[in-house]
Amino acid sequence: MVLEDFKIPANLTQLISSEQAYQYMVVPIALENETVIFKSNDTSNALKIELKIILGRSIELVHESEDNIKKYLTTNFRTGRQTQSKEFSYSSDFLEQILITAKDIGSSDIHFEAYENRCRVRFRLDGKLKEYFIISNEDYPIIINKLKIRAGLDISEKRLPQDGRITIVTASDEFDIRVSSLPILHGEKIVLRILSKDADHIQLHDLGFSKREILLYKEAVKRPNGIILISGPTGSGKTTTLYATLKLLNNEDRNILTIEDPIEYTLEGINQVQLKENIGLDFSSTLRTFLRQDPDVIMVGEIRDANTANMGIRAALTGHLVLSTIHTNSAWATITRLIDMGIPPFLIASTLNVSVAQRLVRKLCTYCKQKTSISSEDFPSSFSINKQLVDQCIPVGCDHCYHTGYYGRKAIYEIIPITKELVFYIKENRLEIDQYIEENSIPTLRDNAIKLIKEGITSIEEVYSLLI
Numbered sequence: 284m285v286l287e288d289f290k291i292p293a294n295l296t297q298l299i300s301s302e303q304a305y306q307y308m309v310v311p312i313a314l315e316n317e318t319v320i321f322k323s324n325d326t327s328n329a330l331k332i333e334l335k336i337i338l339g340r341s342i343e344l345v346h347e348s349e350d351n352i353k354k355y356l357t358t359n360f361r362t363g364r365q366t367q368s369k370e371f372s373y374s375s376d377f378l379e380q381i382l383i384t385a386k387d388i389g390s391s392d393i394h395f396e397a398y399e400n401r402c403r404v405r406f407r408l409d410g411k412l413k414e415y416f417i418i419s420n421e422d423y424p425i426i427i428n429k430l431k432i433r434a435g436l437d438i439s440e441k442r443l444p445q446d447g448r449i450t451i452v453t454a455s456d457e458f459d460i461r462v463s464s465l466p467i468l469h470g471e472k473i474v475l476r477i478l479s480k481d482a483d484h485i486q487l488h489d490l491g492f493s494k495r496e497i498l499l500y501k502e503a504v505k506r507p508n509g510i511i512l513i514s515g516p517t518g519s520g521k522t523t524t525l526y527a528t529l530k531l532l533n534n535e536d537r538n539i540l541t542i543e544d545p546i547e548y549t550l551e552g553i554n555q556v557q558l559k560e561n562i563g564l565d566f567s568s569t570l571r572t573f574l575r576q577d578p579d580v581i582m583v584g585e586i587r588d589a590n591t592a593n594m595g596i597r598a599a600l601t602g603h604l605v606l607s608t609i610h611t612n613s614a615w616a617t618i619t620r621l622i623d624m625g626i627p628p629f630l631i632a633s634t635l636n637v638s639v640a641q642r643l644v645r646k647l648c649t650y651c652k653q654k655t656s657i658s659s660e661d662f663p664s665s666f667s668i669n670k671q672l673v674d675q676c677i678p679v680g681c682d683h684c685y686h687t688g689y690y691g692r693k694a695i696y697e698i699i700p701i702t703k704e705l706v707f708y709i710k711e712n713r714l715e716i717d718q719y720i721e722e723n724s725i726p727t728l729r730d731n732a733i734k735l736i737k738e739g740i741t742s743i744e745e746v747y748s749l750l751i
Contacts, residue, residue, distance in 0.1 A: 294417040310355040322347035358686040397470035434462035491694035503637035541582040570594035583607040599634040614640040632709040640697040648684035676739040
């Protein structure tokens, strides 16, 4: 079965809610002169009348097999993985339905985008964007203004980017949304990042570390001072790894301070500071204040510049454990990045405990994945196929995975503990360590990606960029 066979355009799927579609087992396939045409296994007049009353439109029903209706539903109408109350503590409208739907189905980001002839809403699910709603050009500015008002933004300012925050409270949940507006050619683009307010469910051993990797990582974390750096692109799970680490360290005899942008989780017992650069509350200045707050552990959301890096080094030198993230492509590239920022190699060598790189990869659905042989064409031209790699699993799509072929995600890591030998390499500015990694059997991101392919956990397509 081809995954796209049962795809329905977003302008049709938004005619009916997921709950209604599943309840009545119907899928919209066309809209003609204000008449909605549904596919259904039940084409009775009673169902037609009920849908007409609920939707307020003329209805036509076209017969389709029950199996195909289920495929249409799971492909186009994603429902929450957990049952949640739909009773909200505030008035419900289209905008709030979008926010609740996104949270309910596990979306991390919502994109509101304006184009010349149409506007759309996309959700990011398991790292991929999918179009969910179409909005008319007339309604789009109204929805954007509602968002900006809720986030405390200036609705009259449409020329400059703005940032804000919304708190959503339902009968069963409470979560924050970070709001970012950007002026574009045909209006404003708004991106909403959904932030969980509770980190109790995050456990270090559930993230994807191998037994060897978690032992090495915990060994570095248990040191009383030094720096732990986690690298990777946006959306690779770095912050989740940091919070799992803080949860491990969080006890009553430690003073833990964090400076973040934004605060994505809350942990009782940890003192969290929200970055506010517009009033001078940036990473480096807050770090300077932290050192006067008698800290044991400091978490910096991101090392963005030399000032923040220098303050982190200073904190580590004065007996504190510092955790942070940095944008590099590999664990060892972190050292090169710090040197490029102007940090002396001897300071990096004396303070860095461990360098970690990570990525998030989608896991193949265990219900429908299929095993097939491997061809050299499946890999980048620069990749040498391992003789042990003879077959692979590929995505197919079923009801369980919403016909995507994937279900859930897993982090893969590259962990380089800074040993005495590496300290010498850093001090001497010898940054080619391929031989050292091979001799010490340190698994790279590429090695761990290949391992997941061998075990049938993910596909070559999903980790292709790590094999180049």
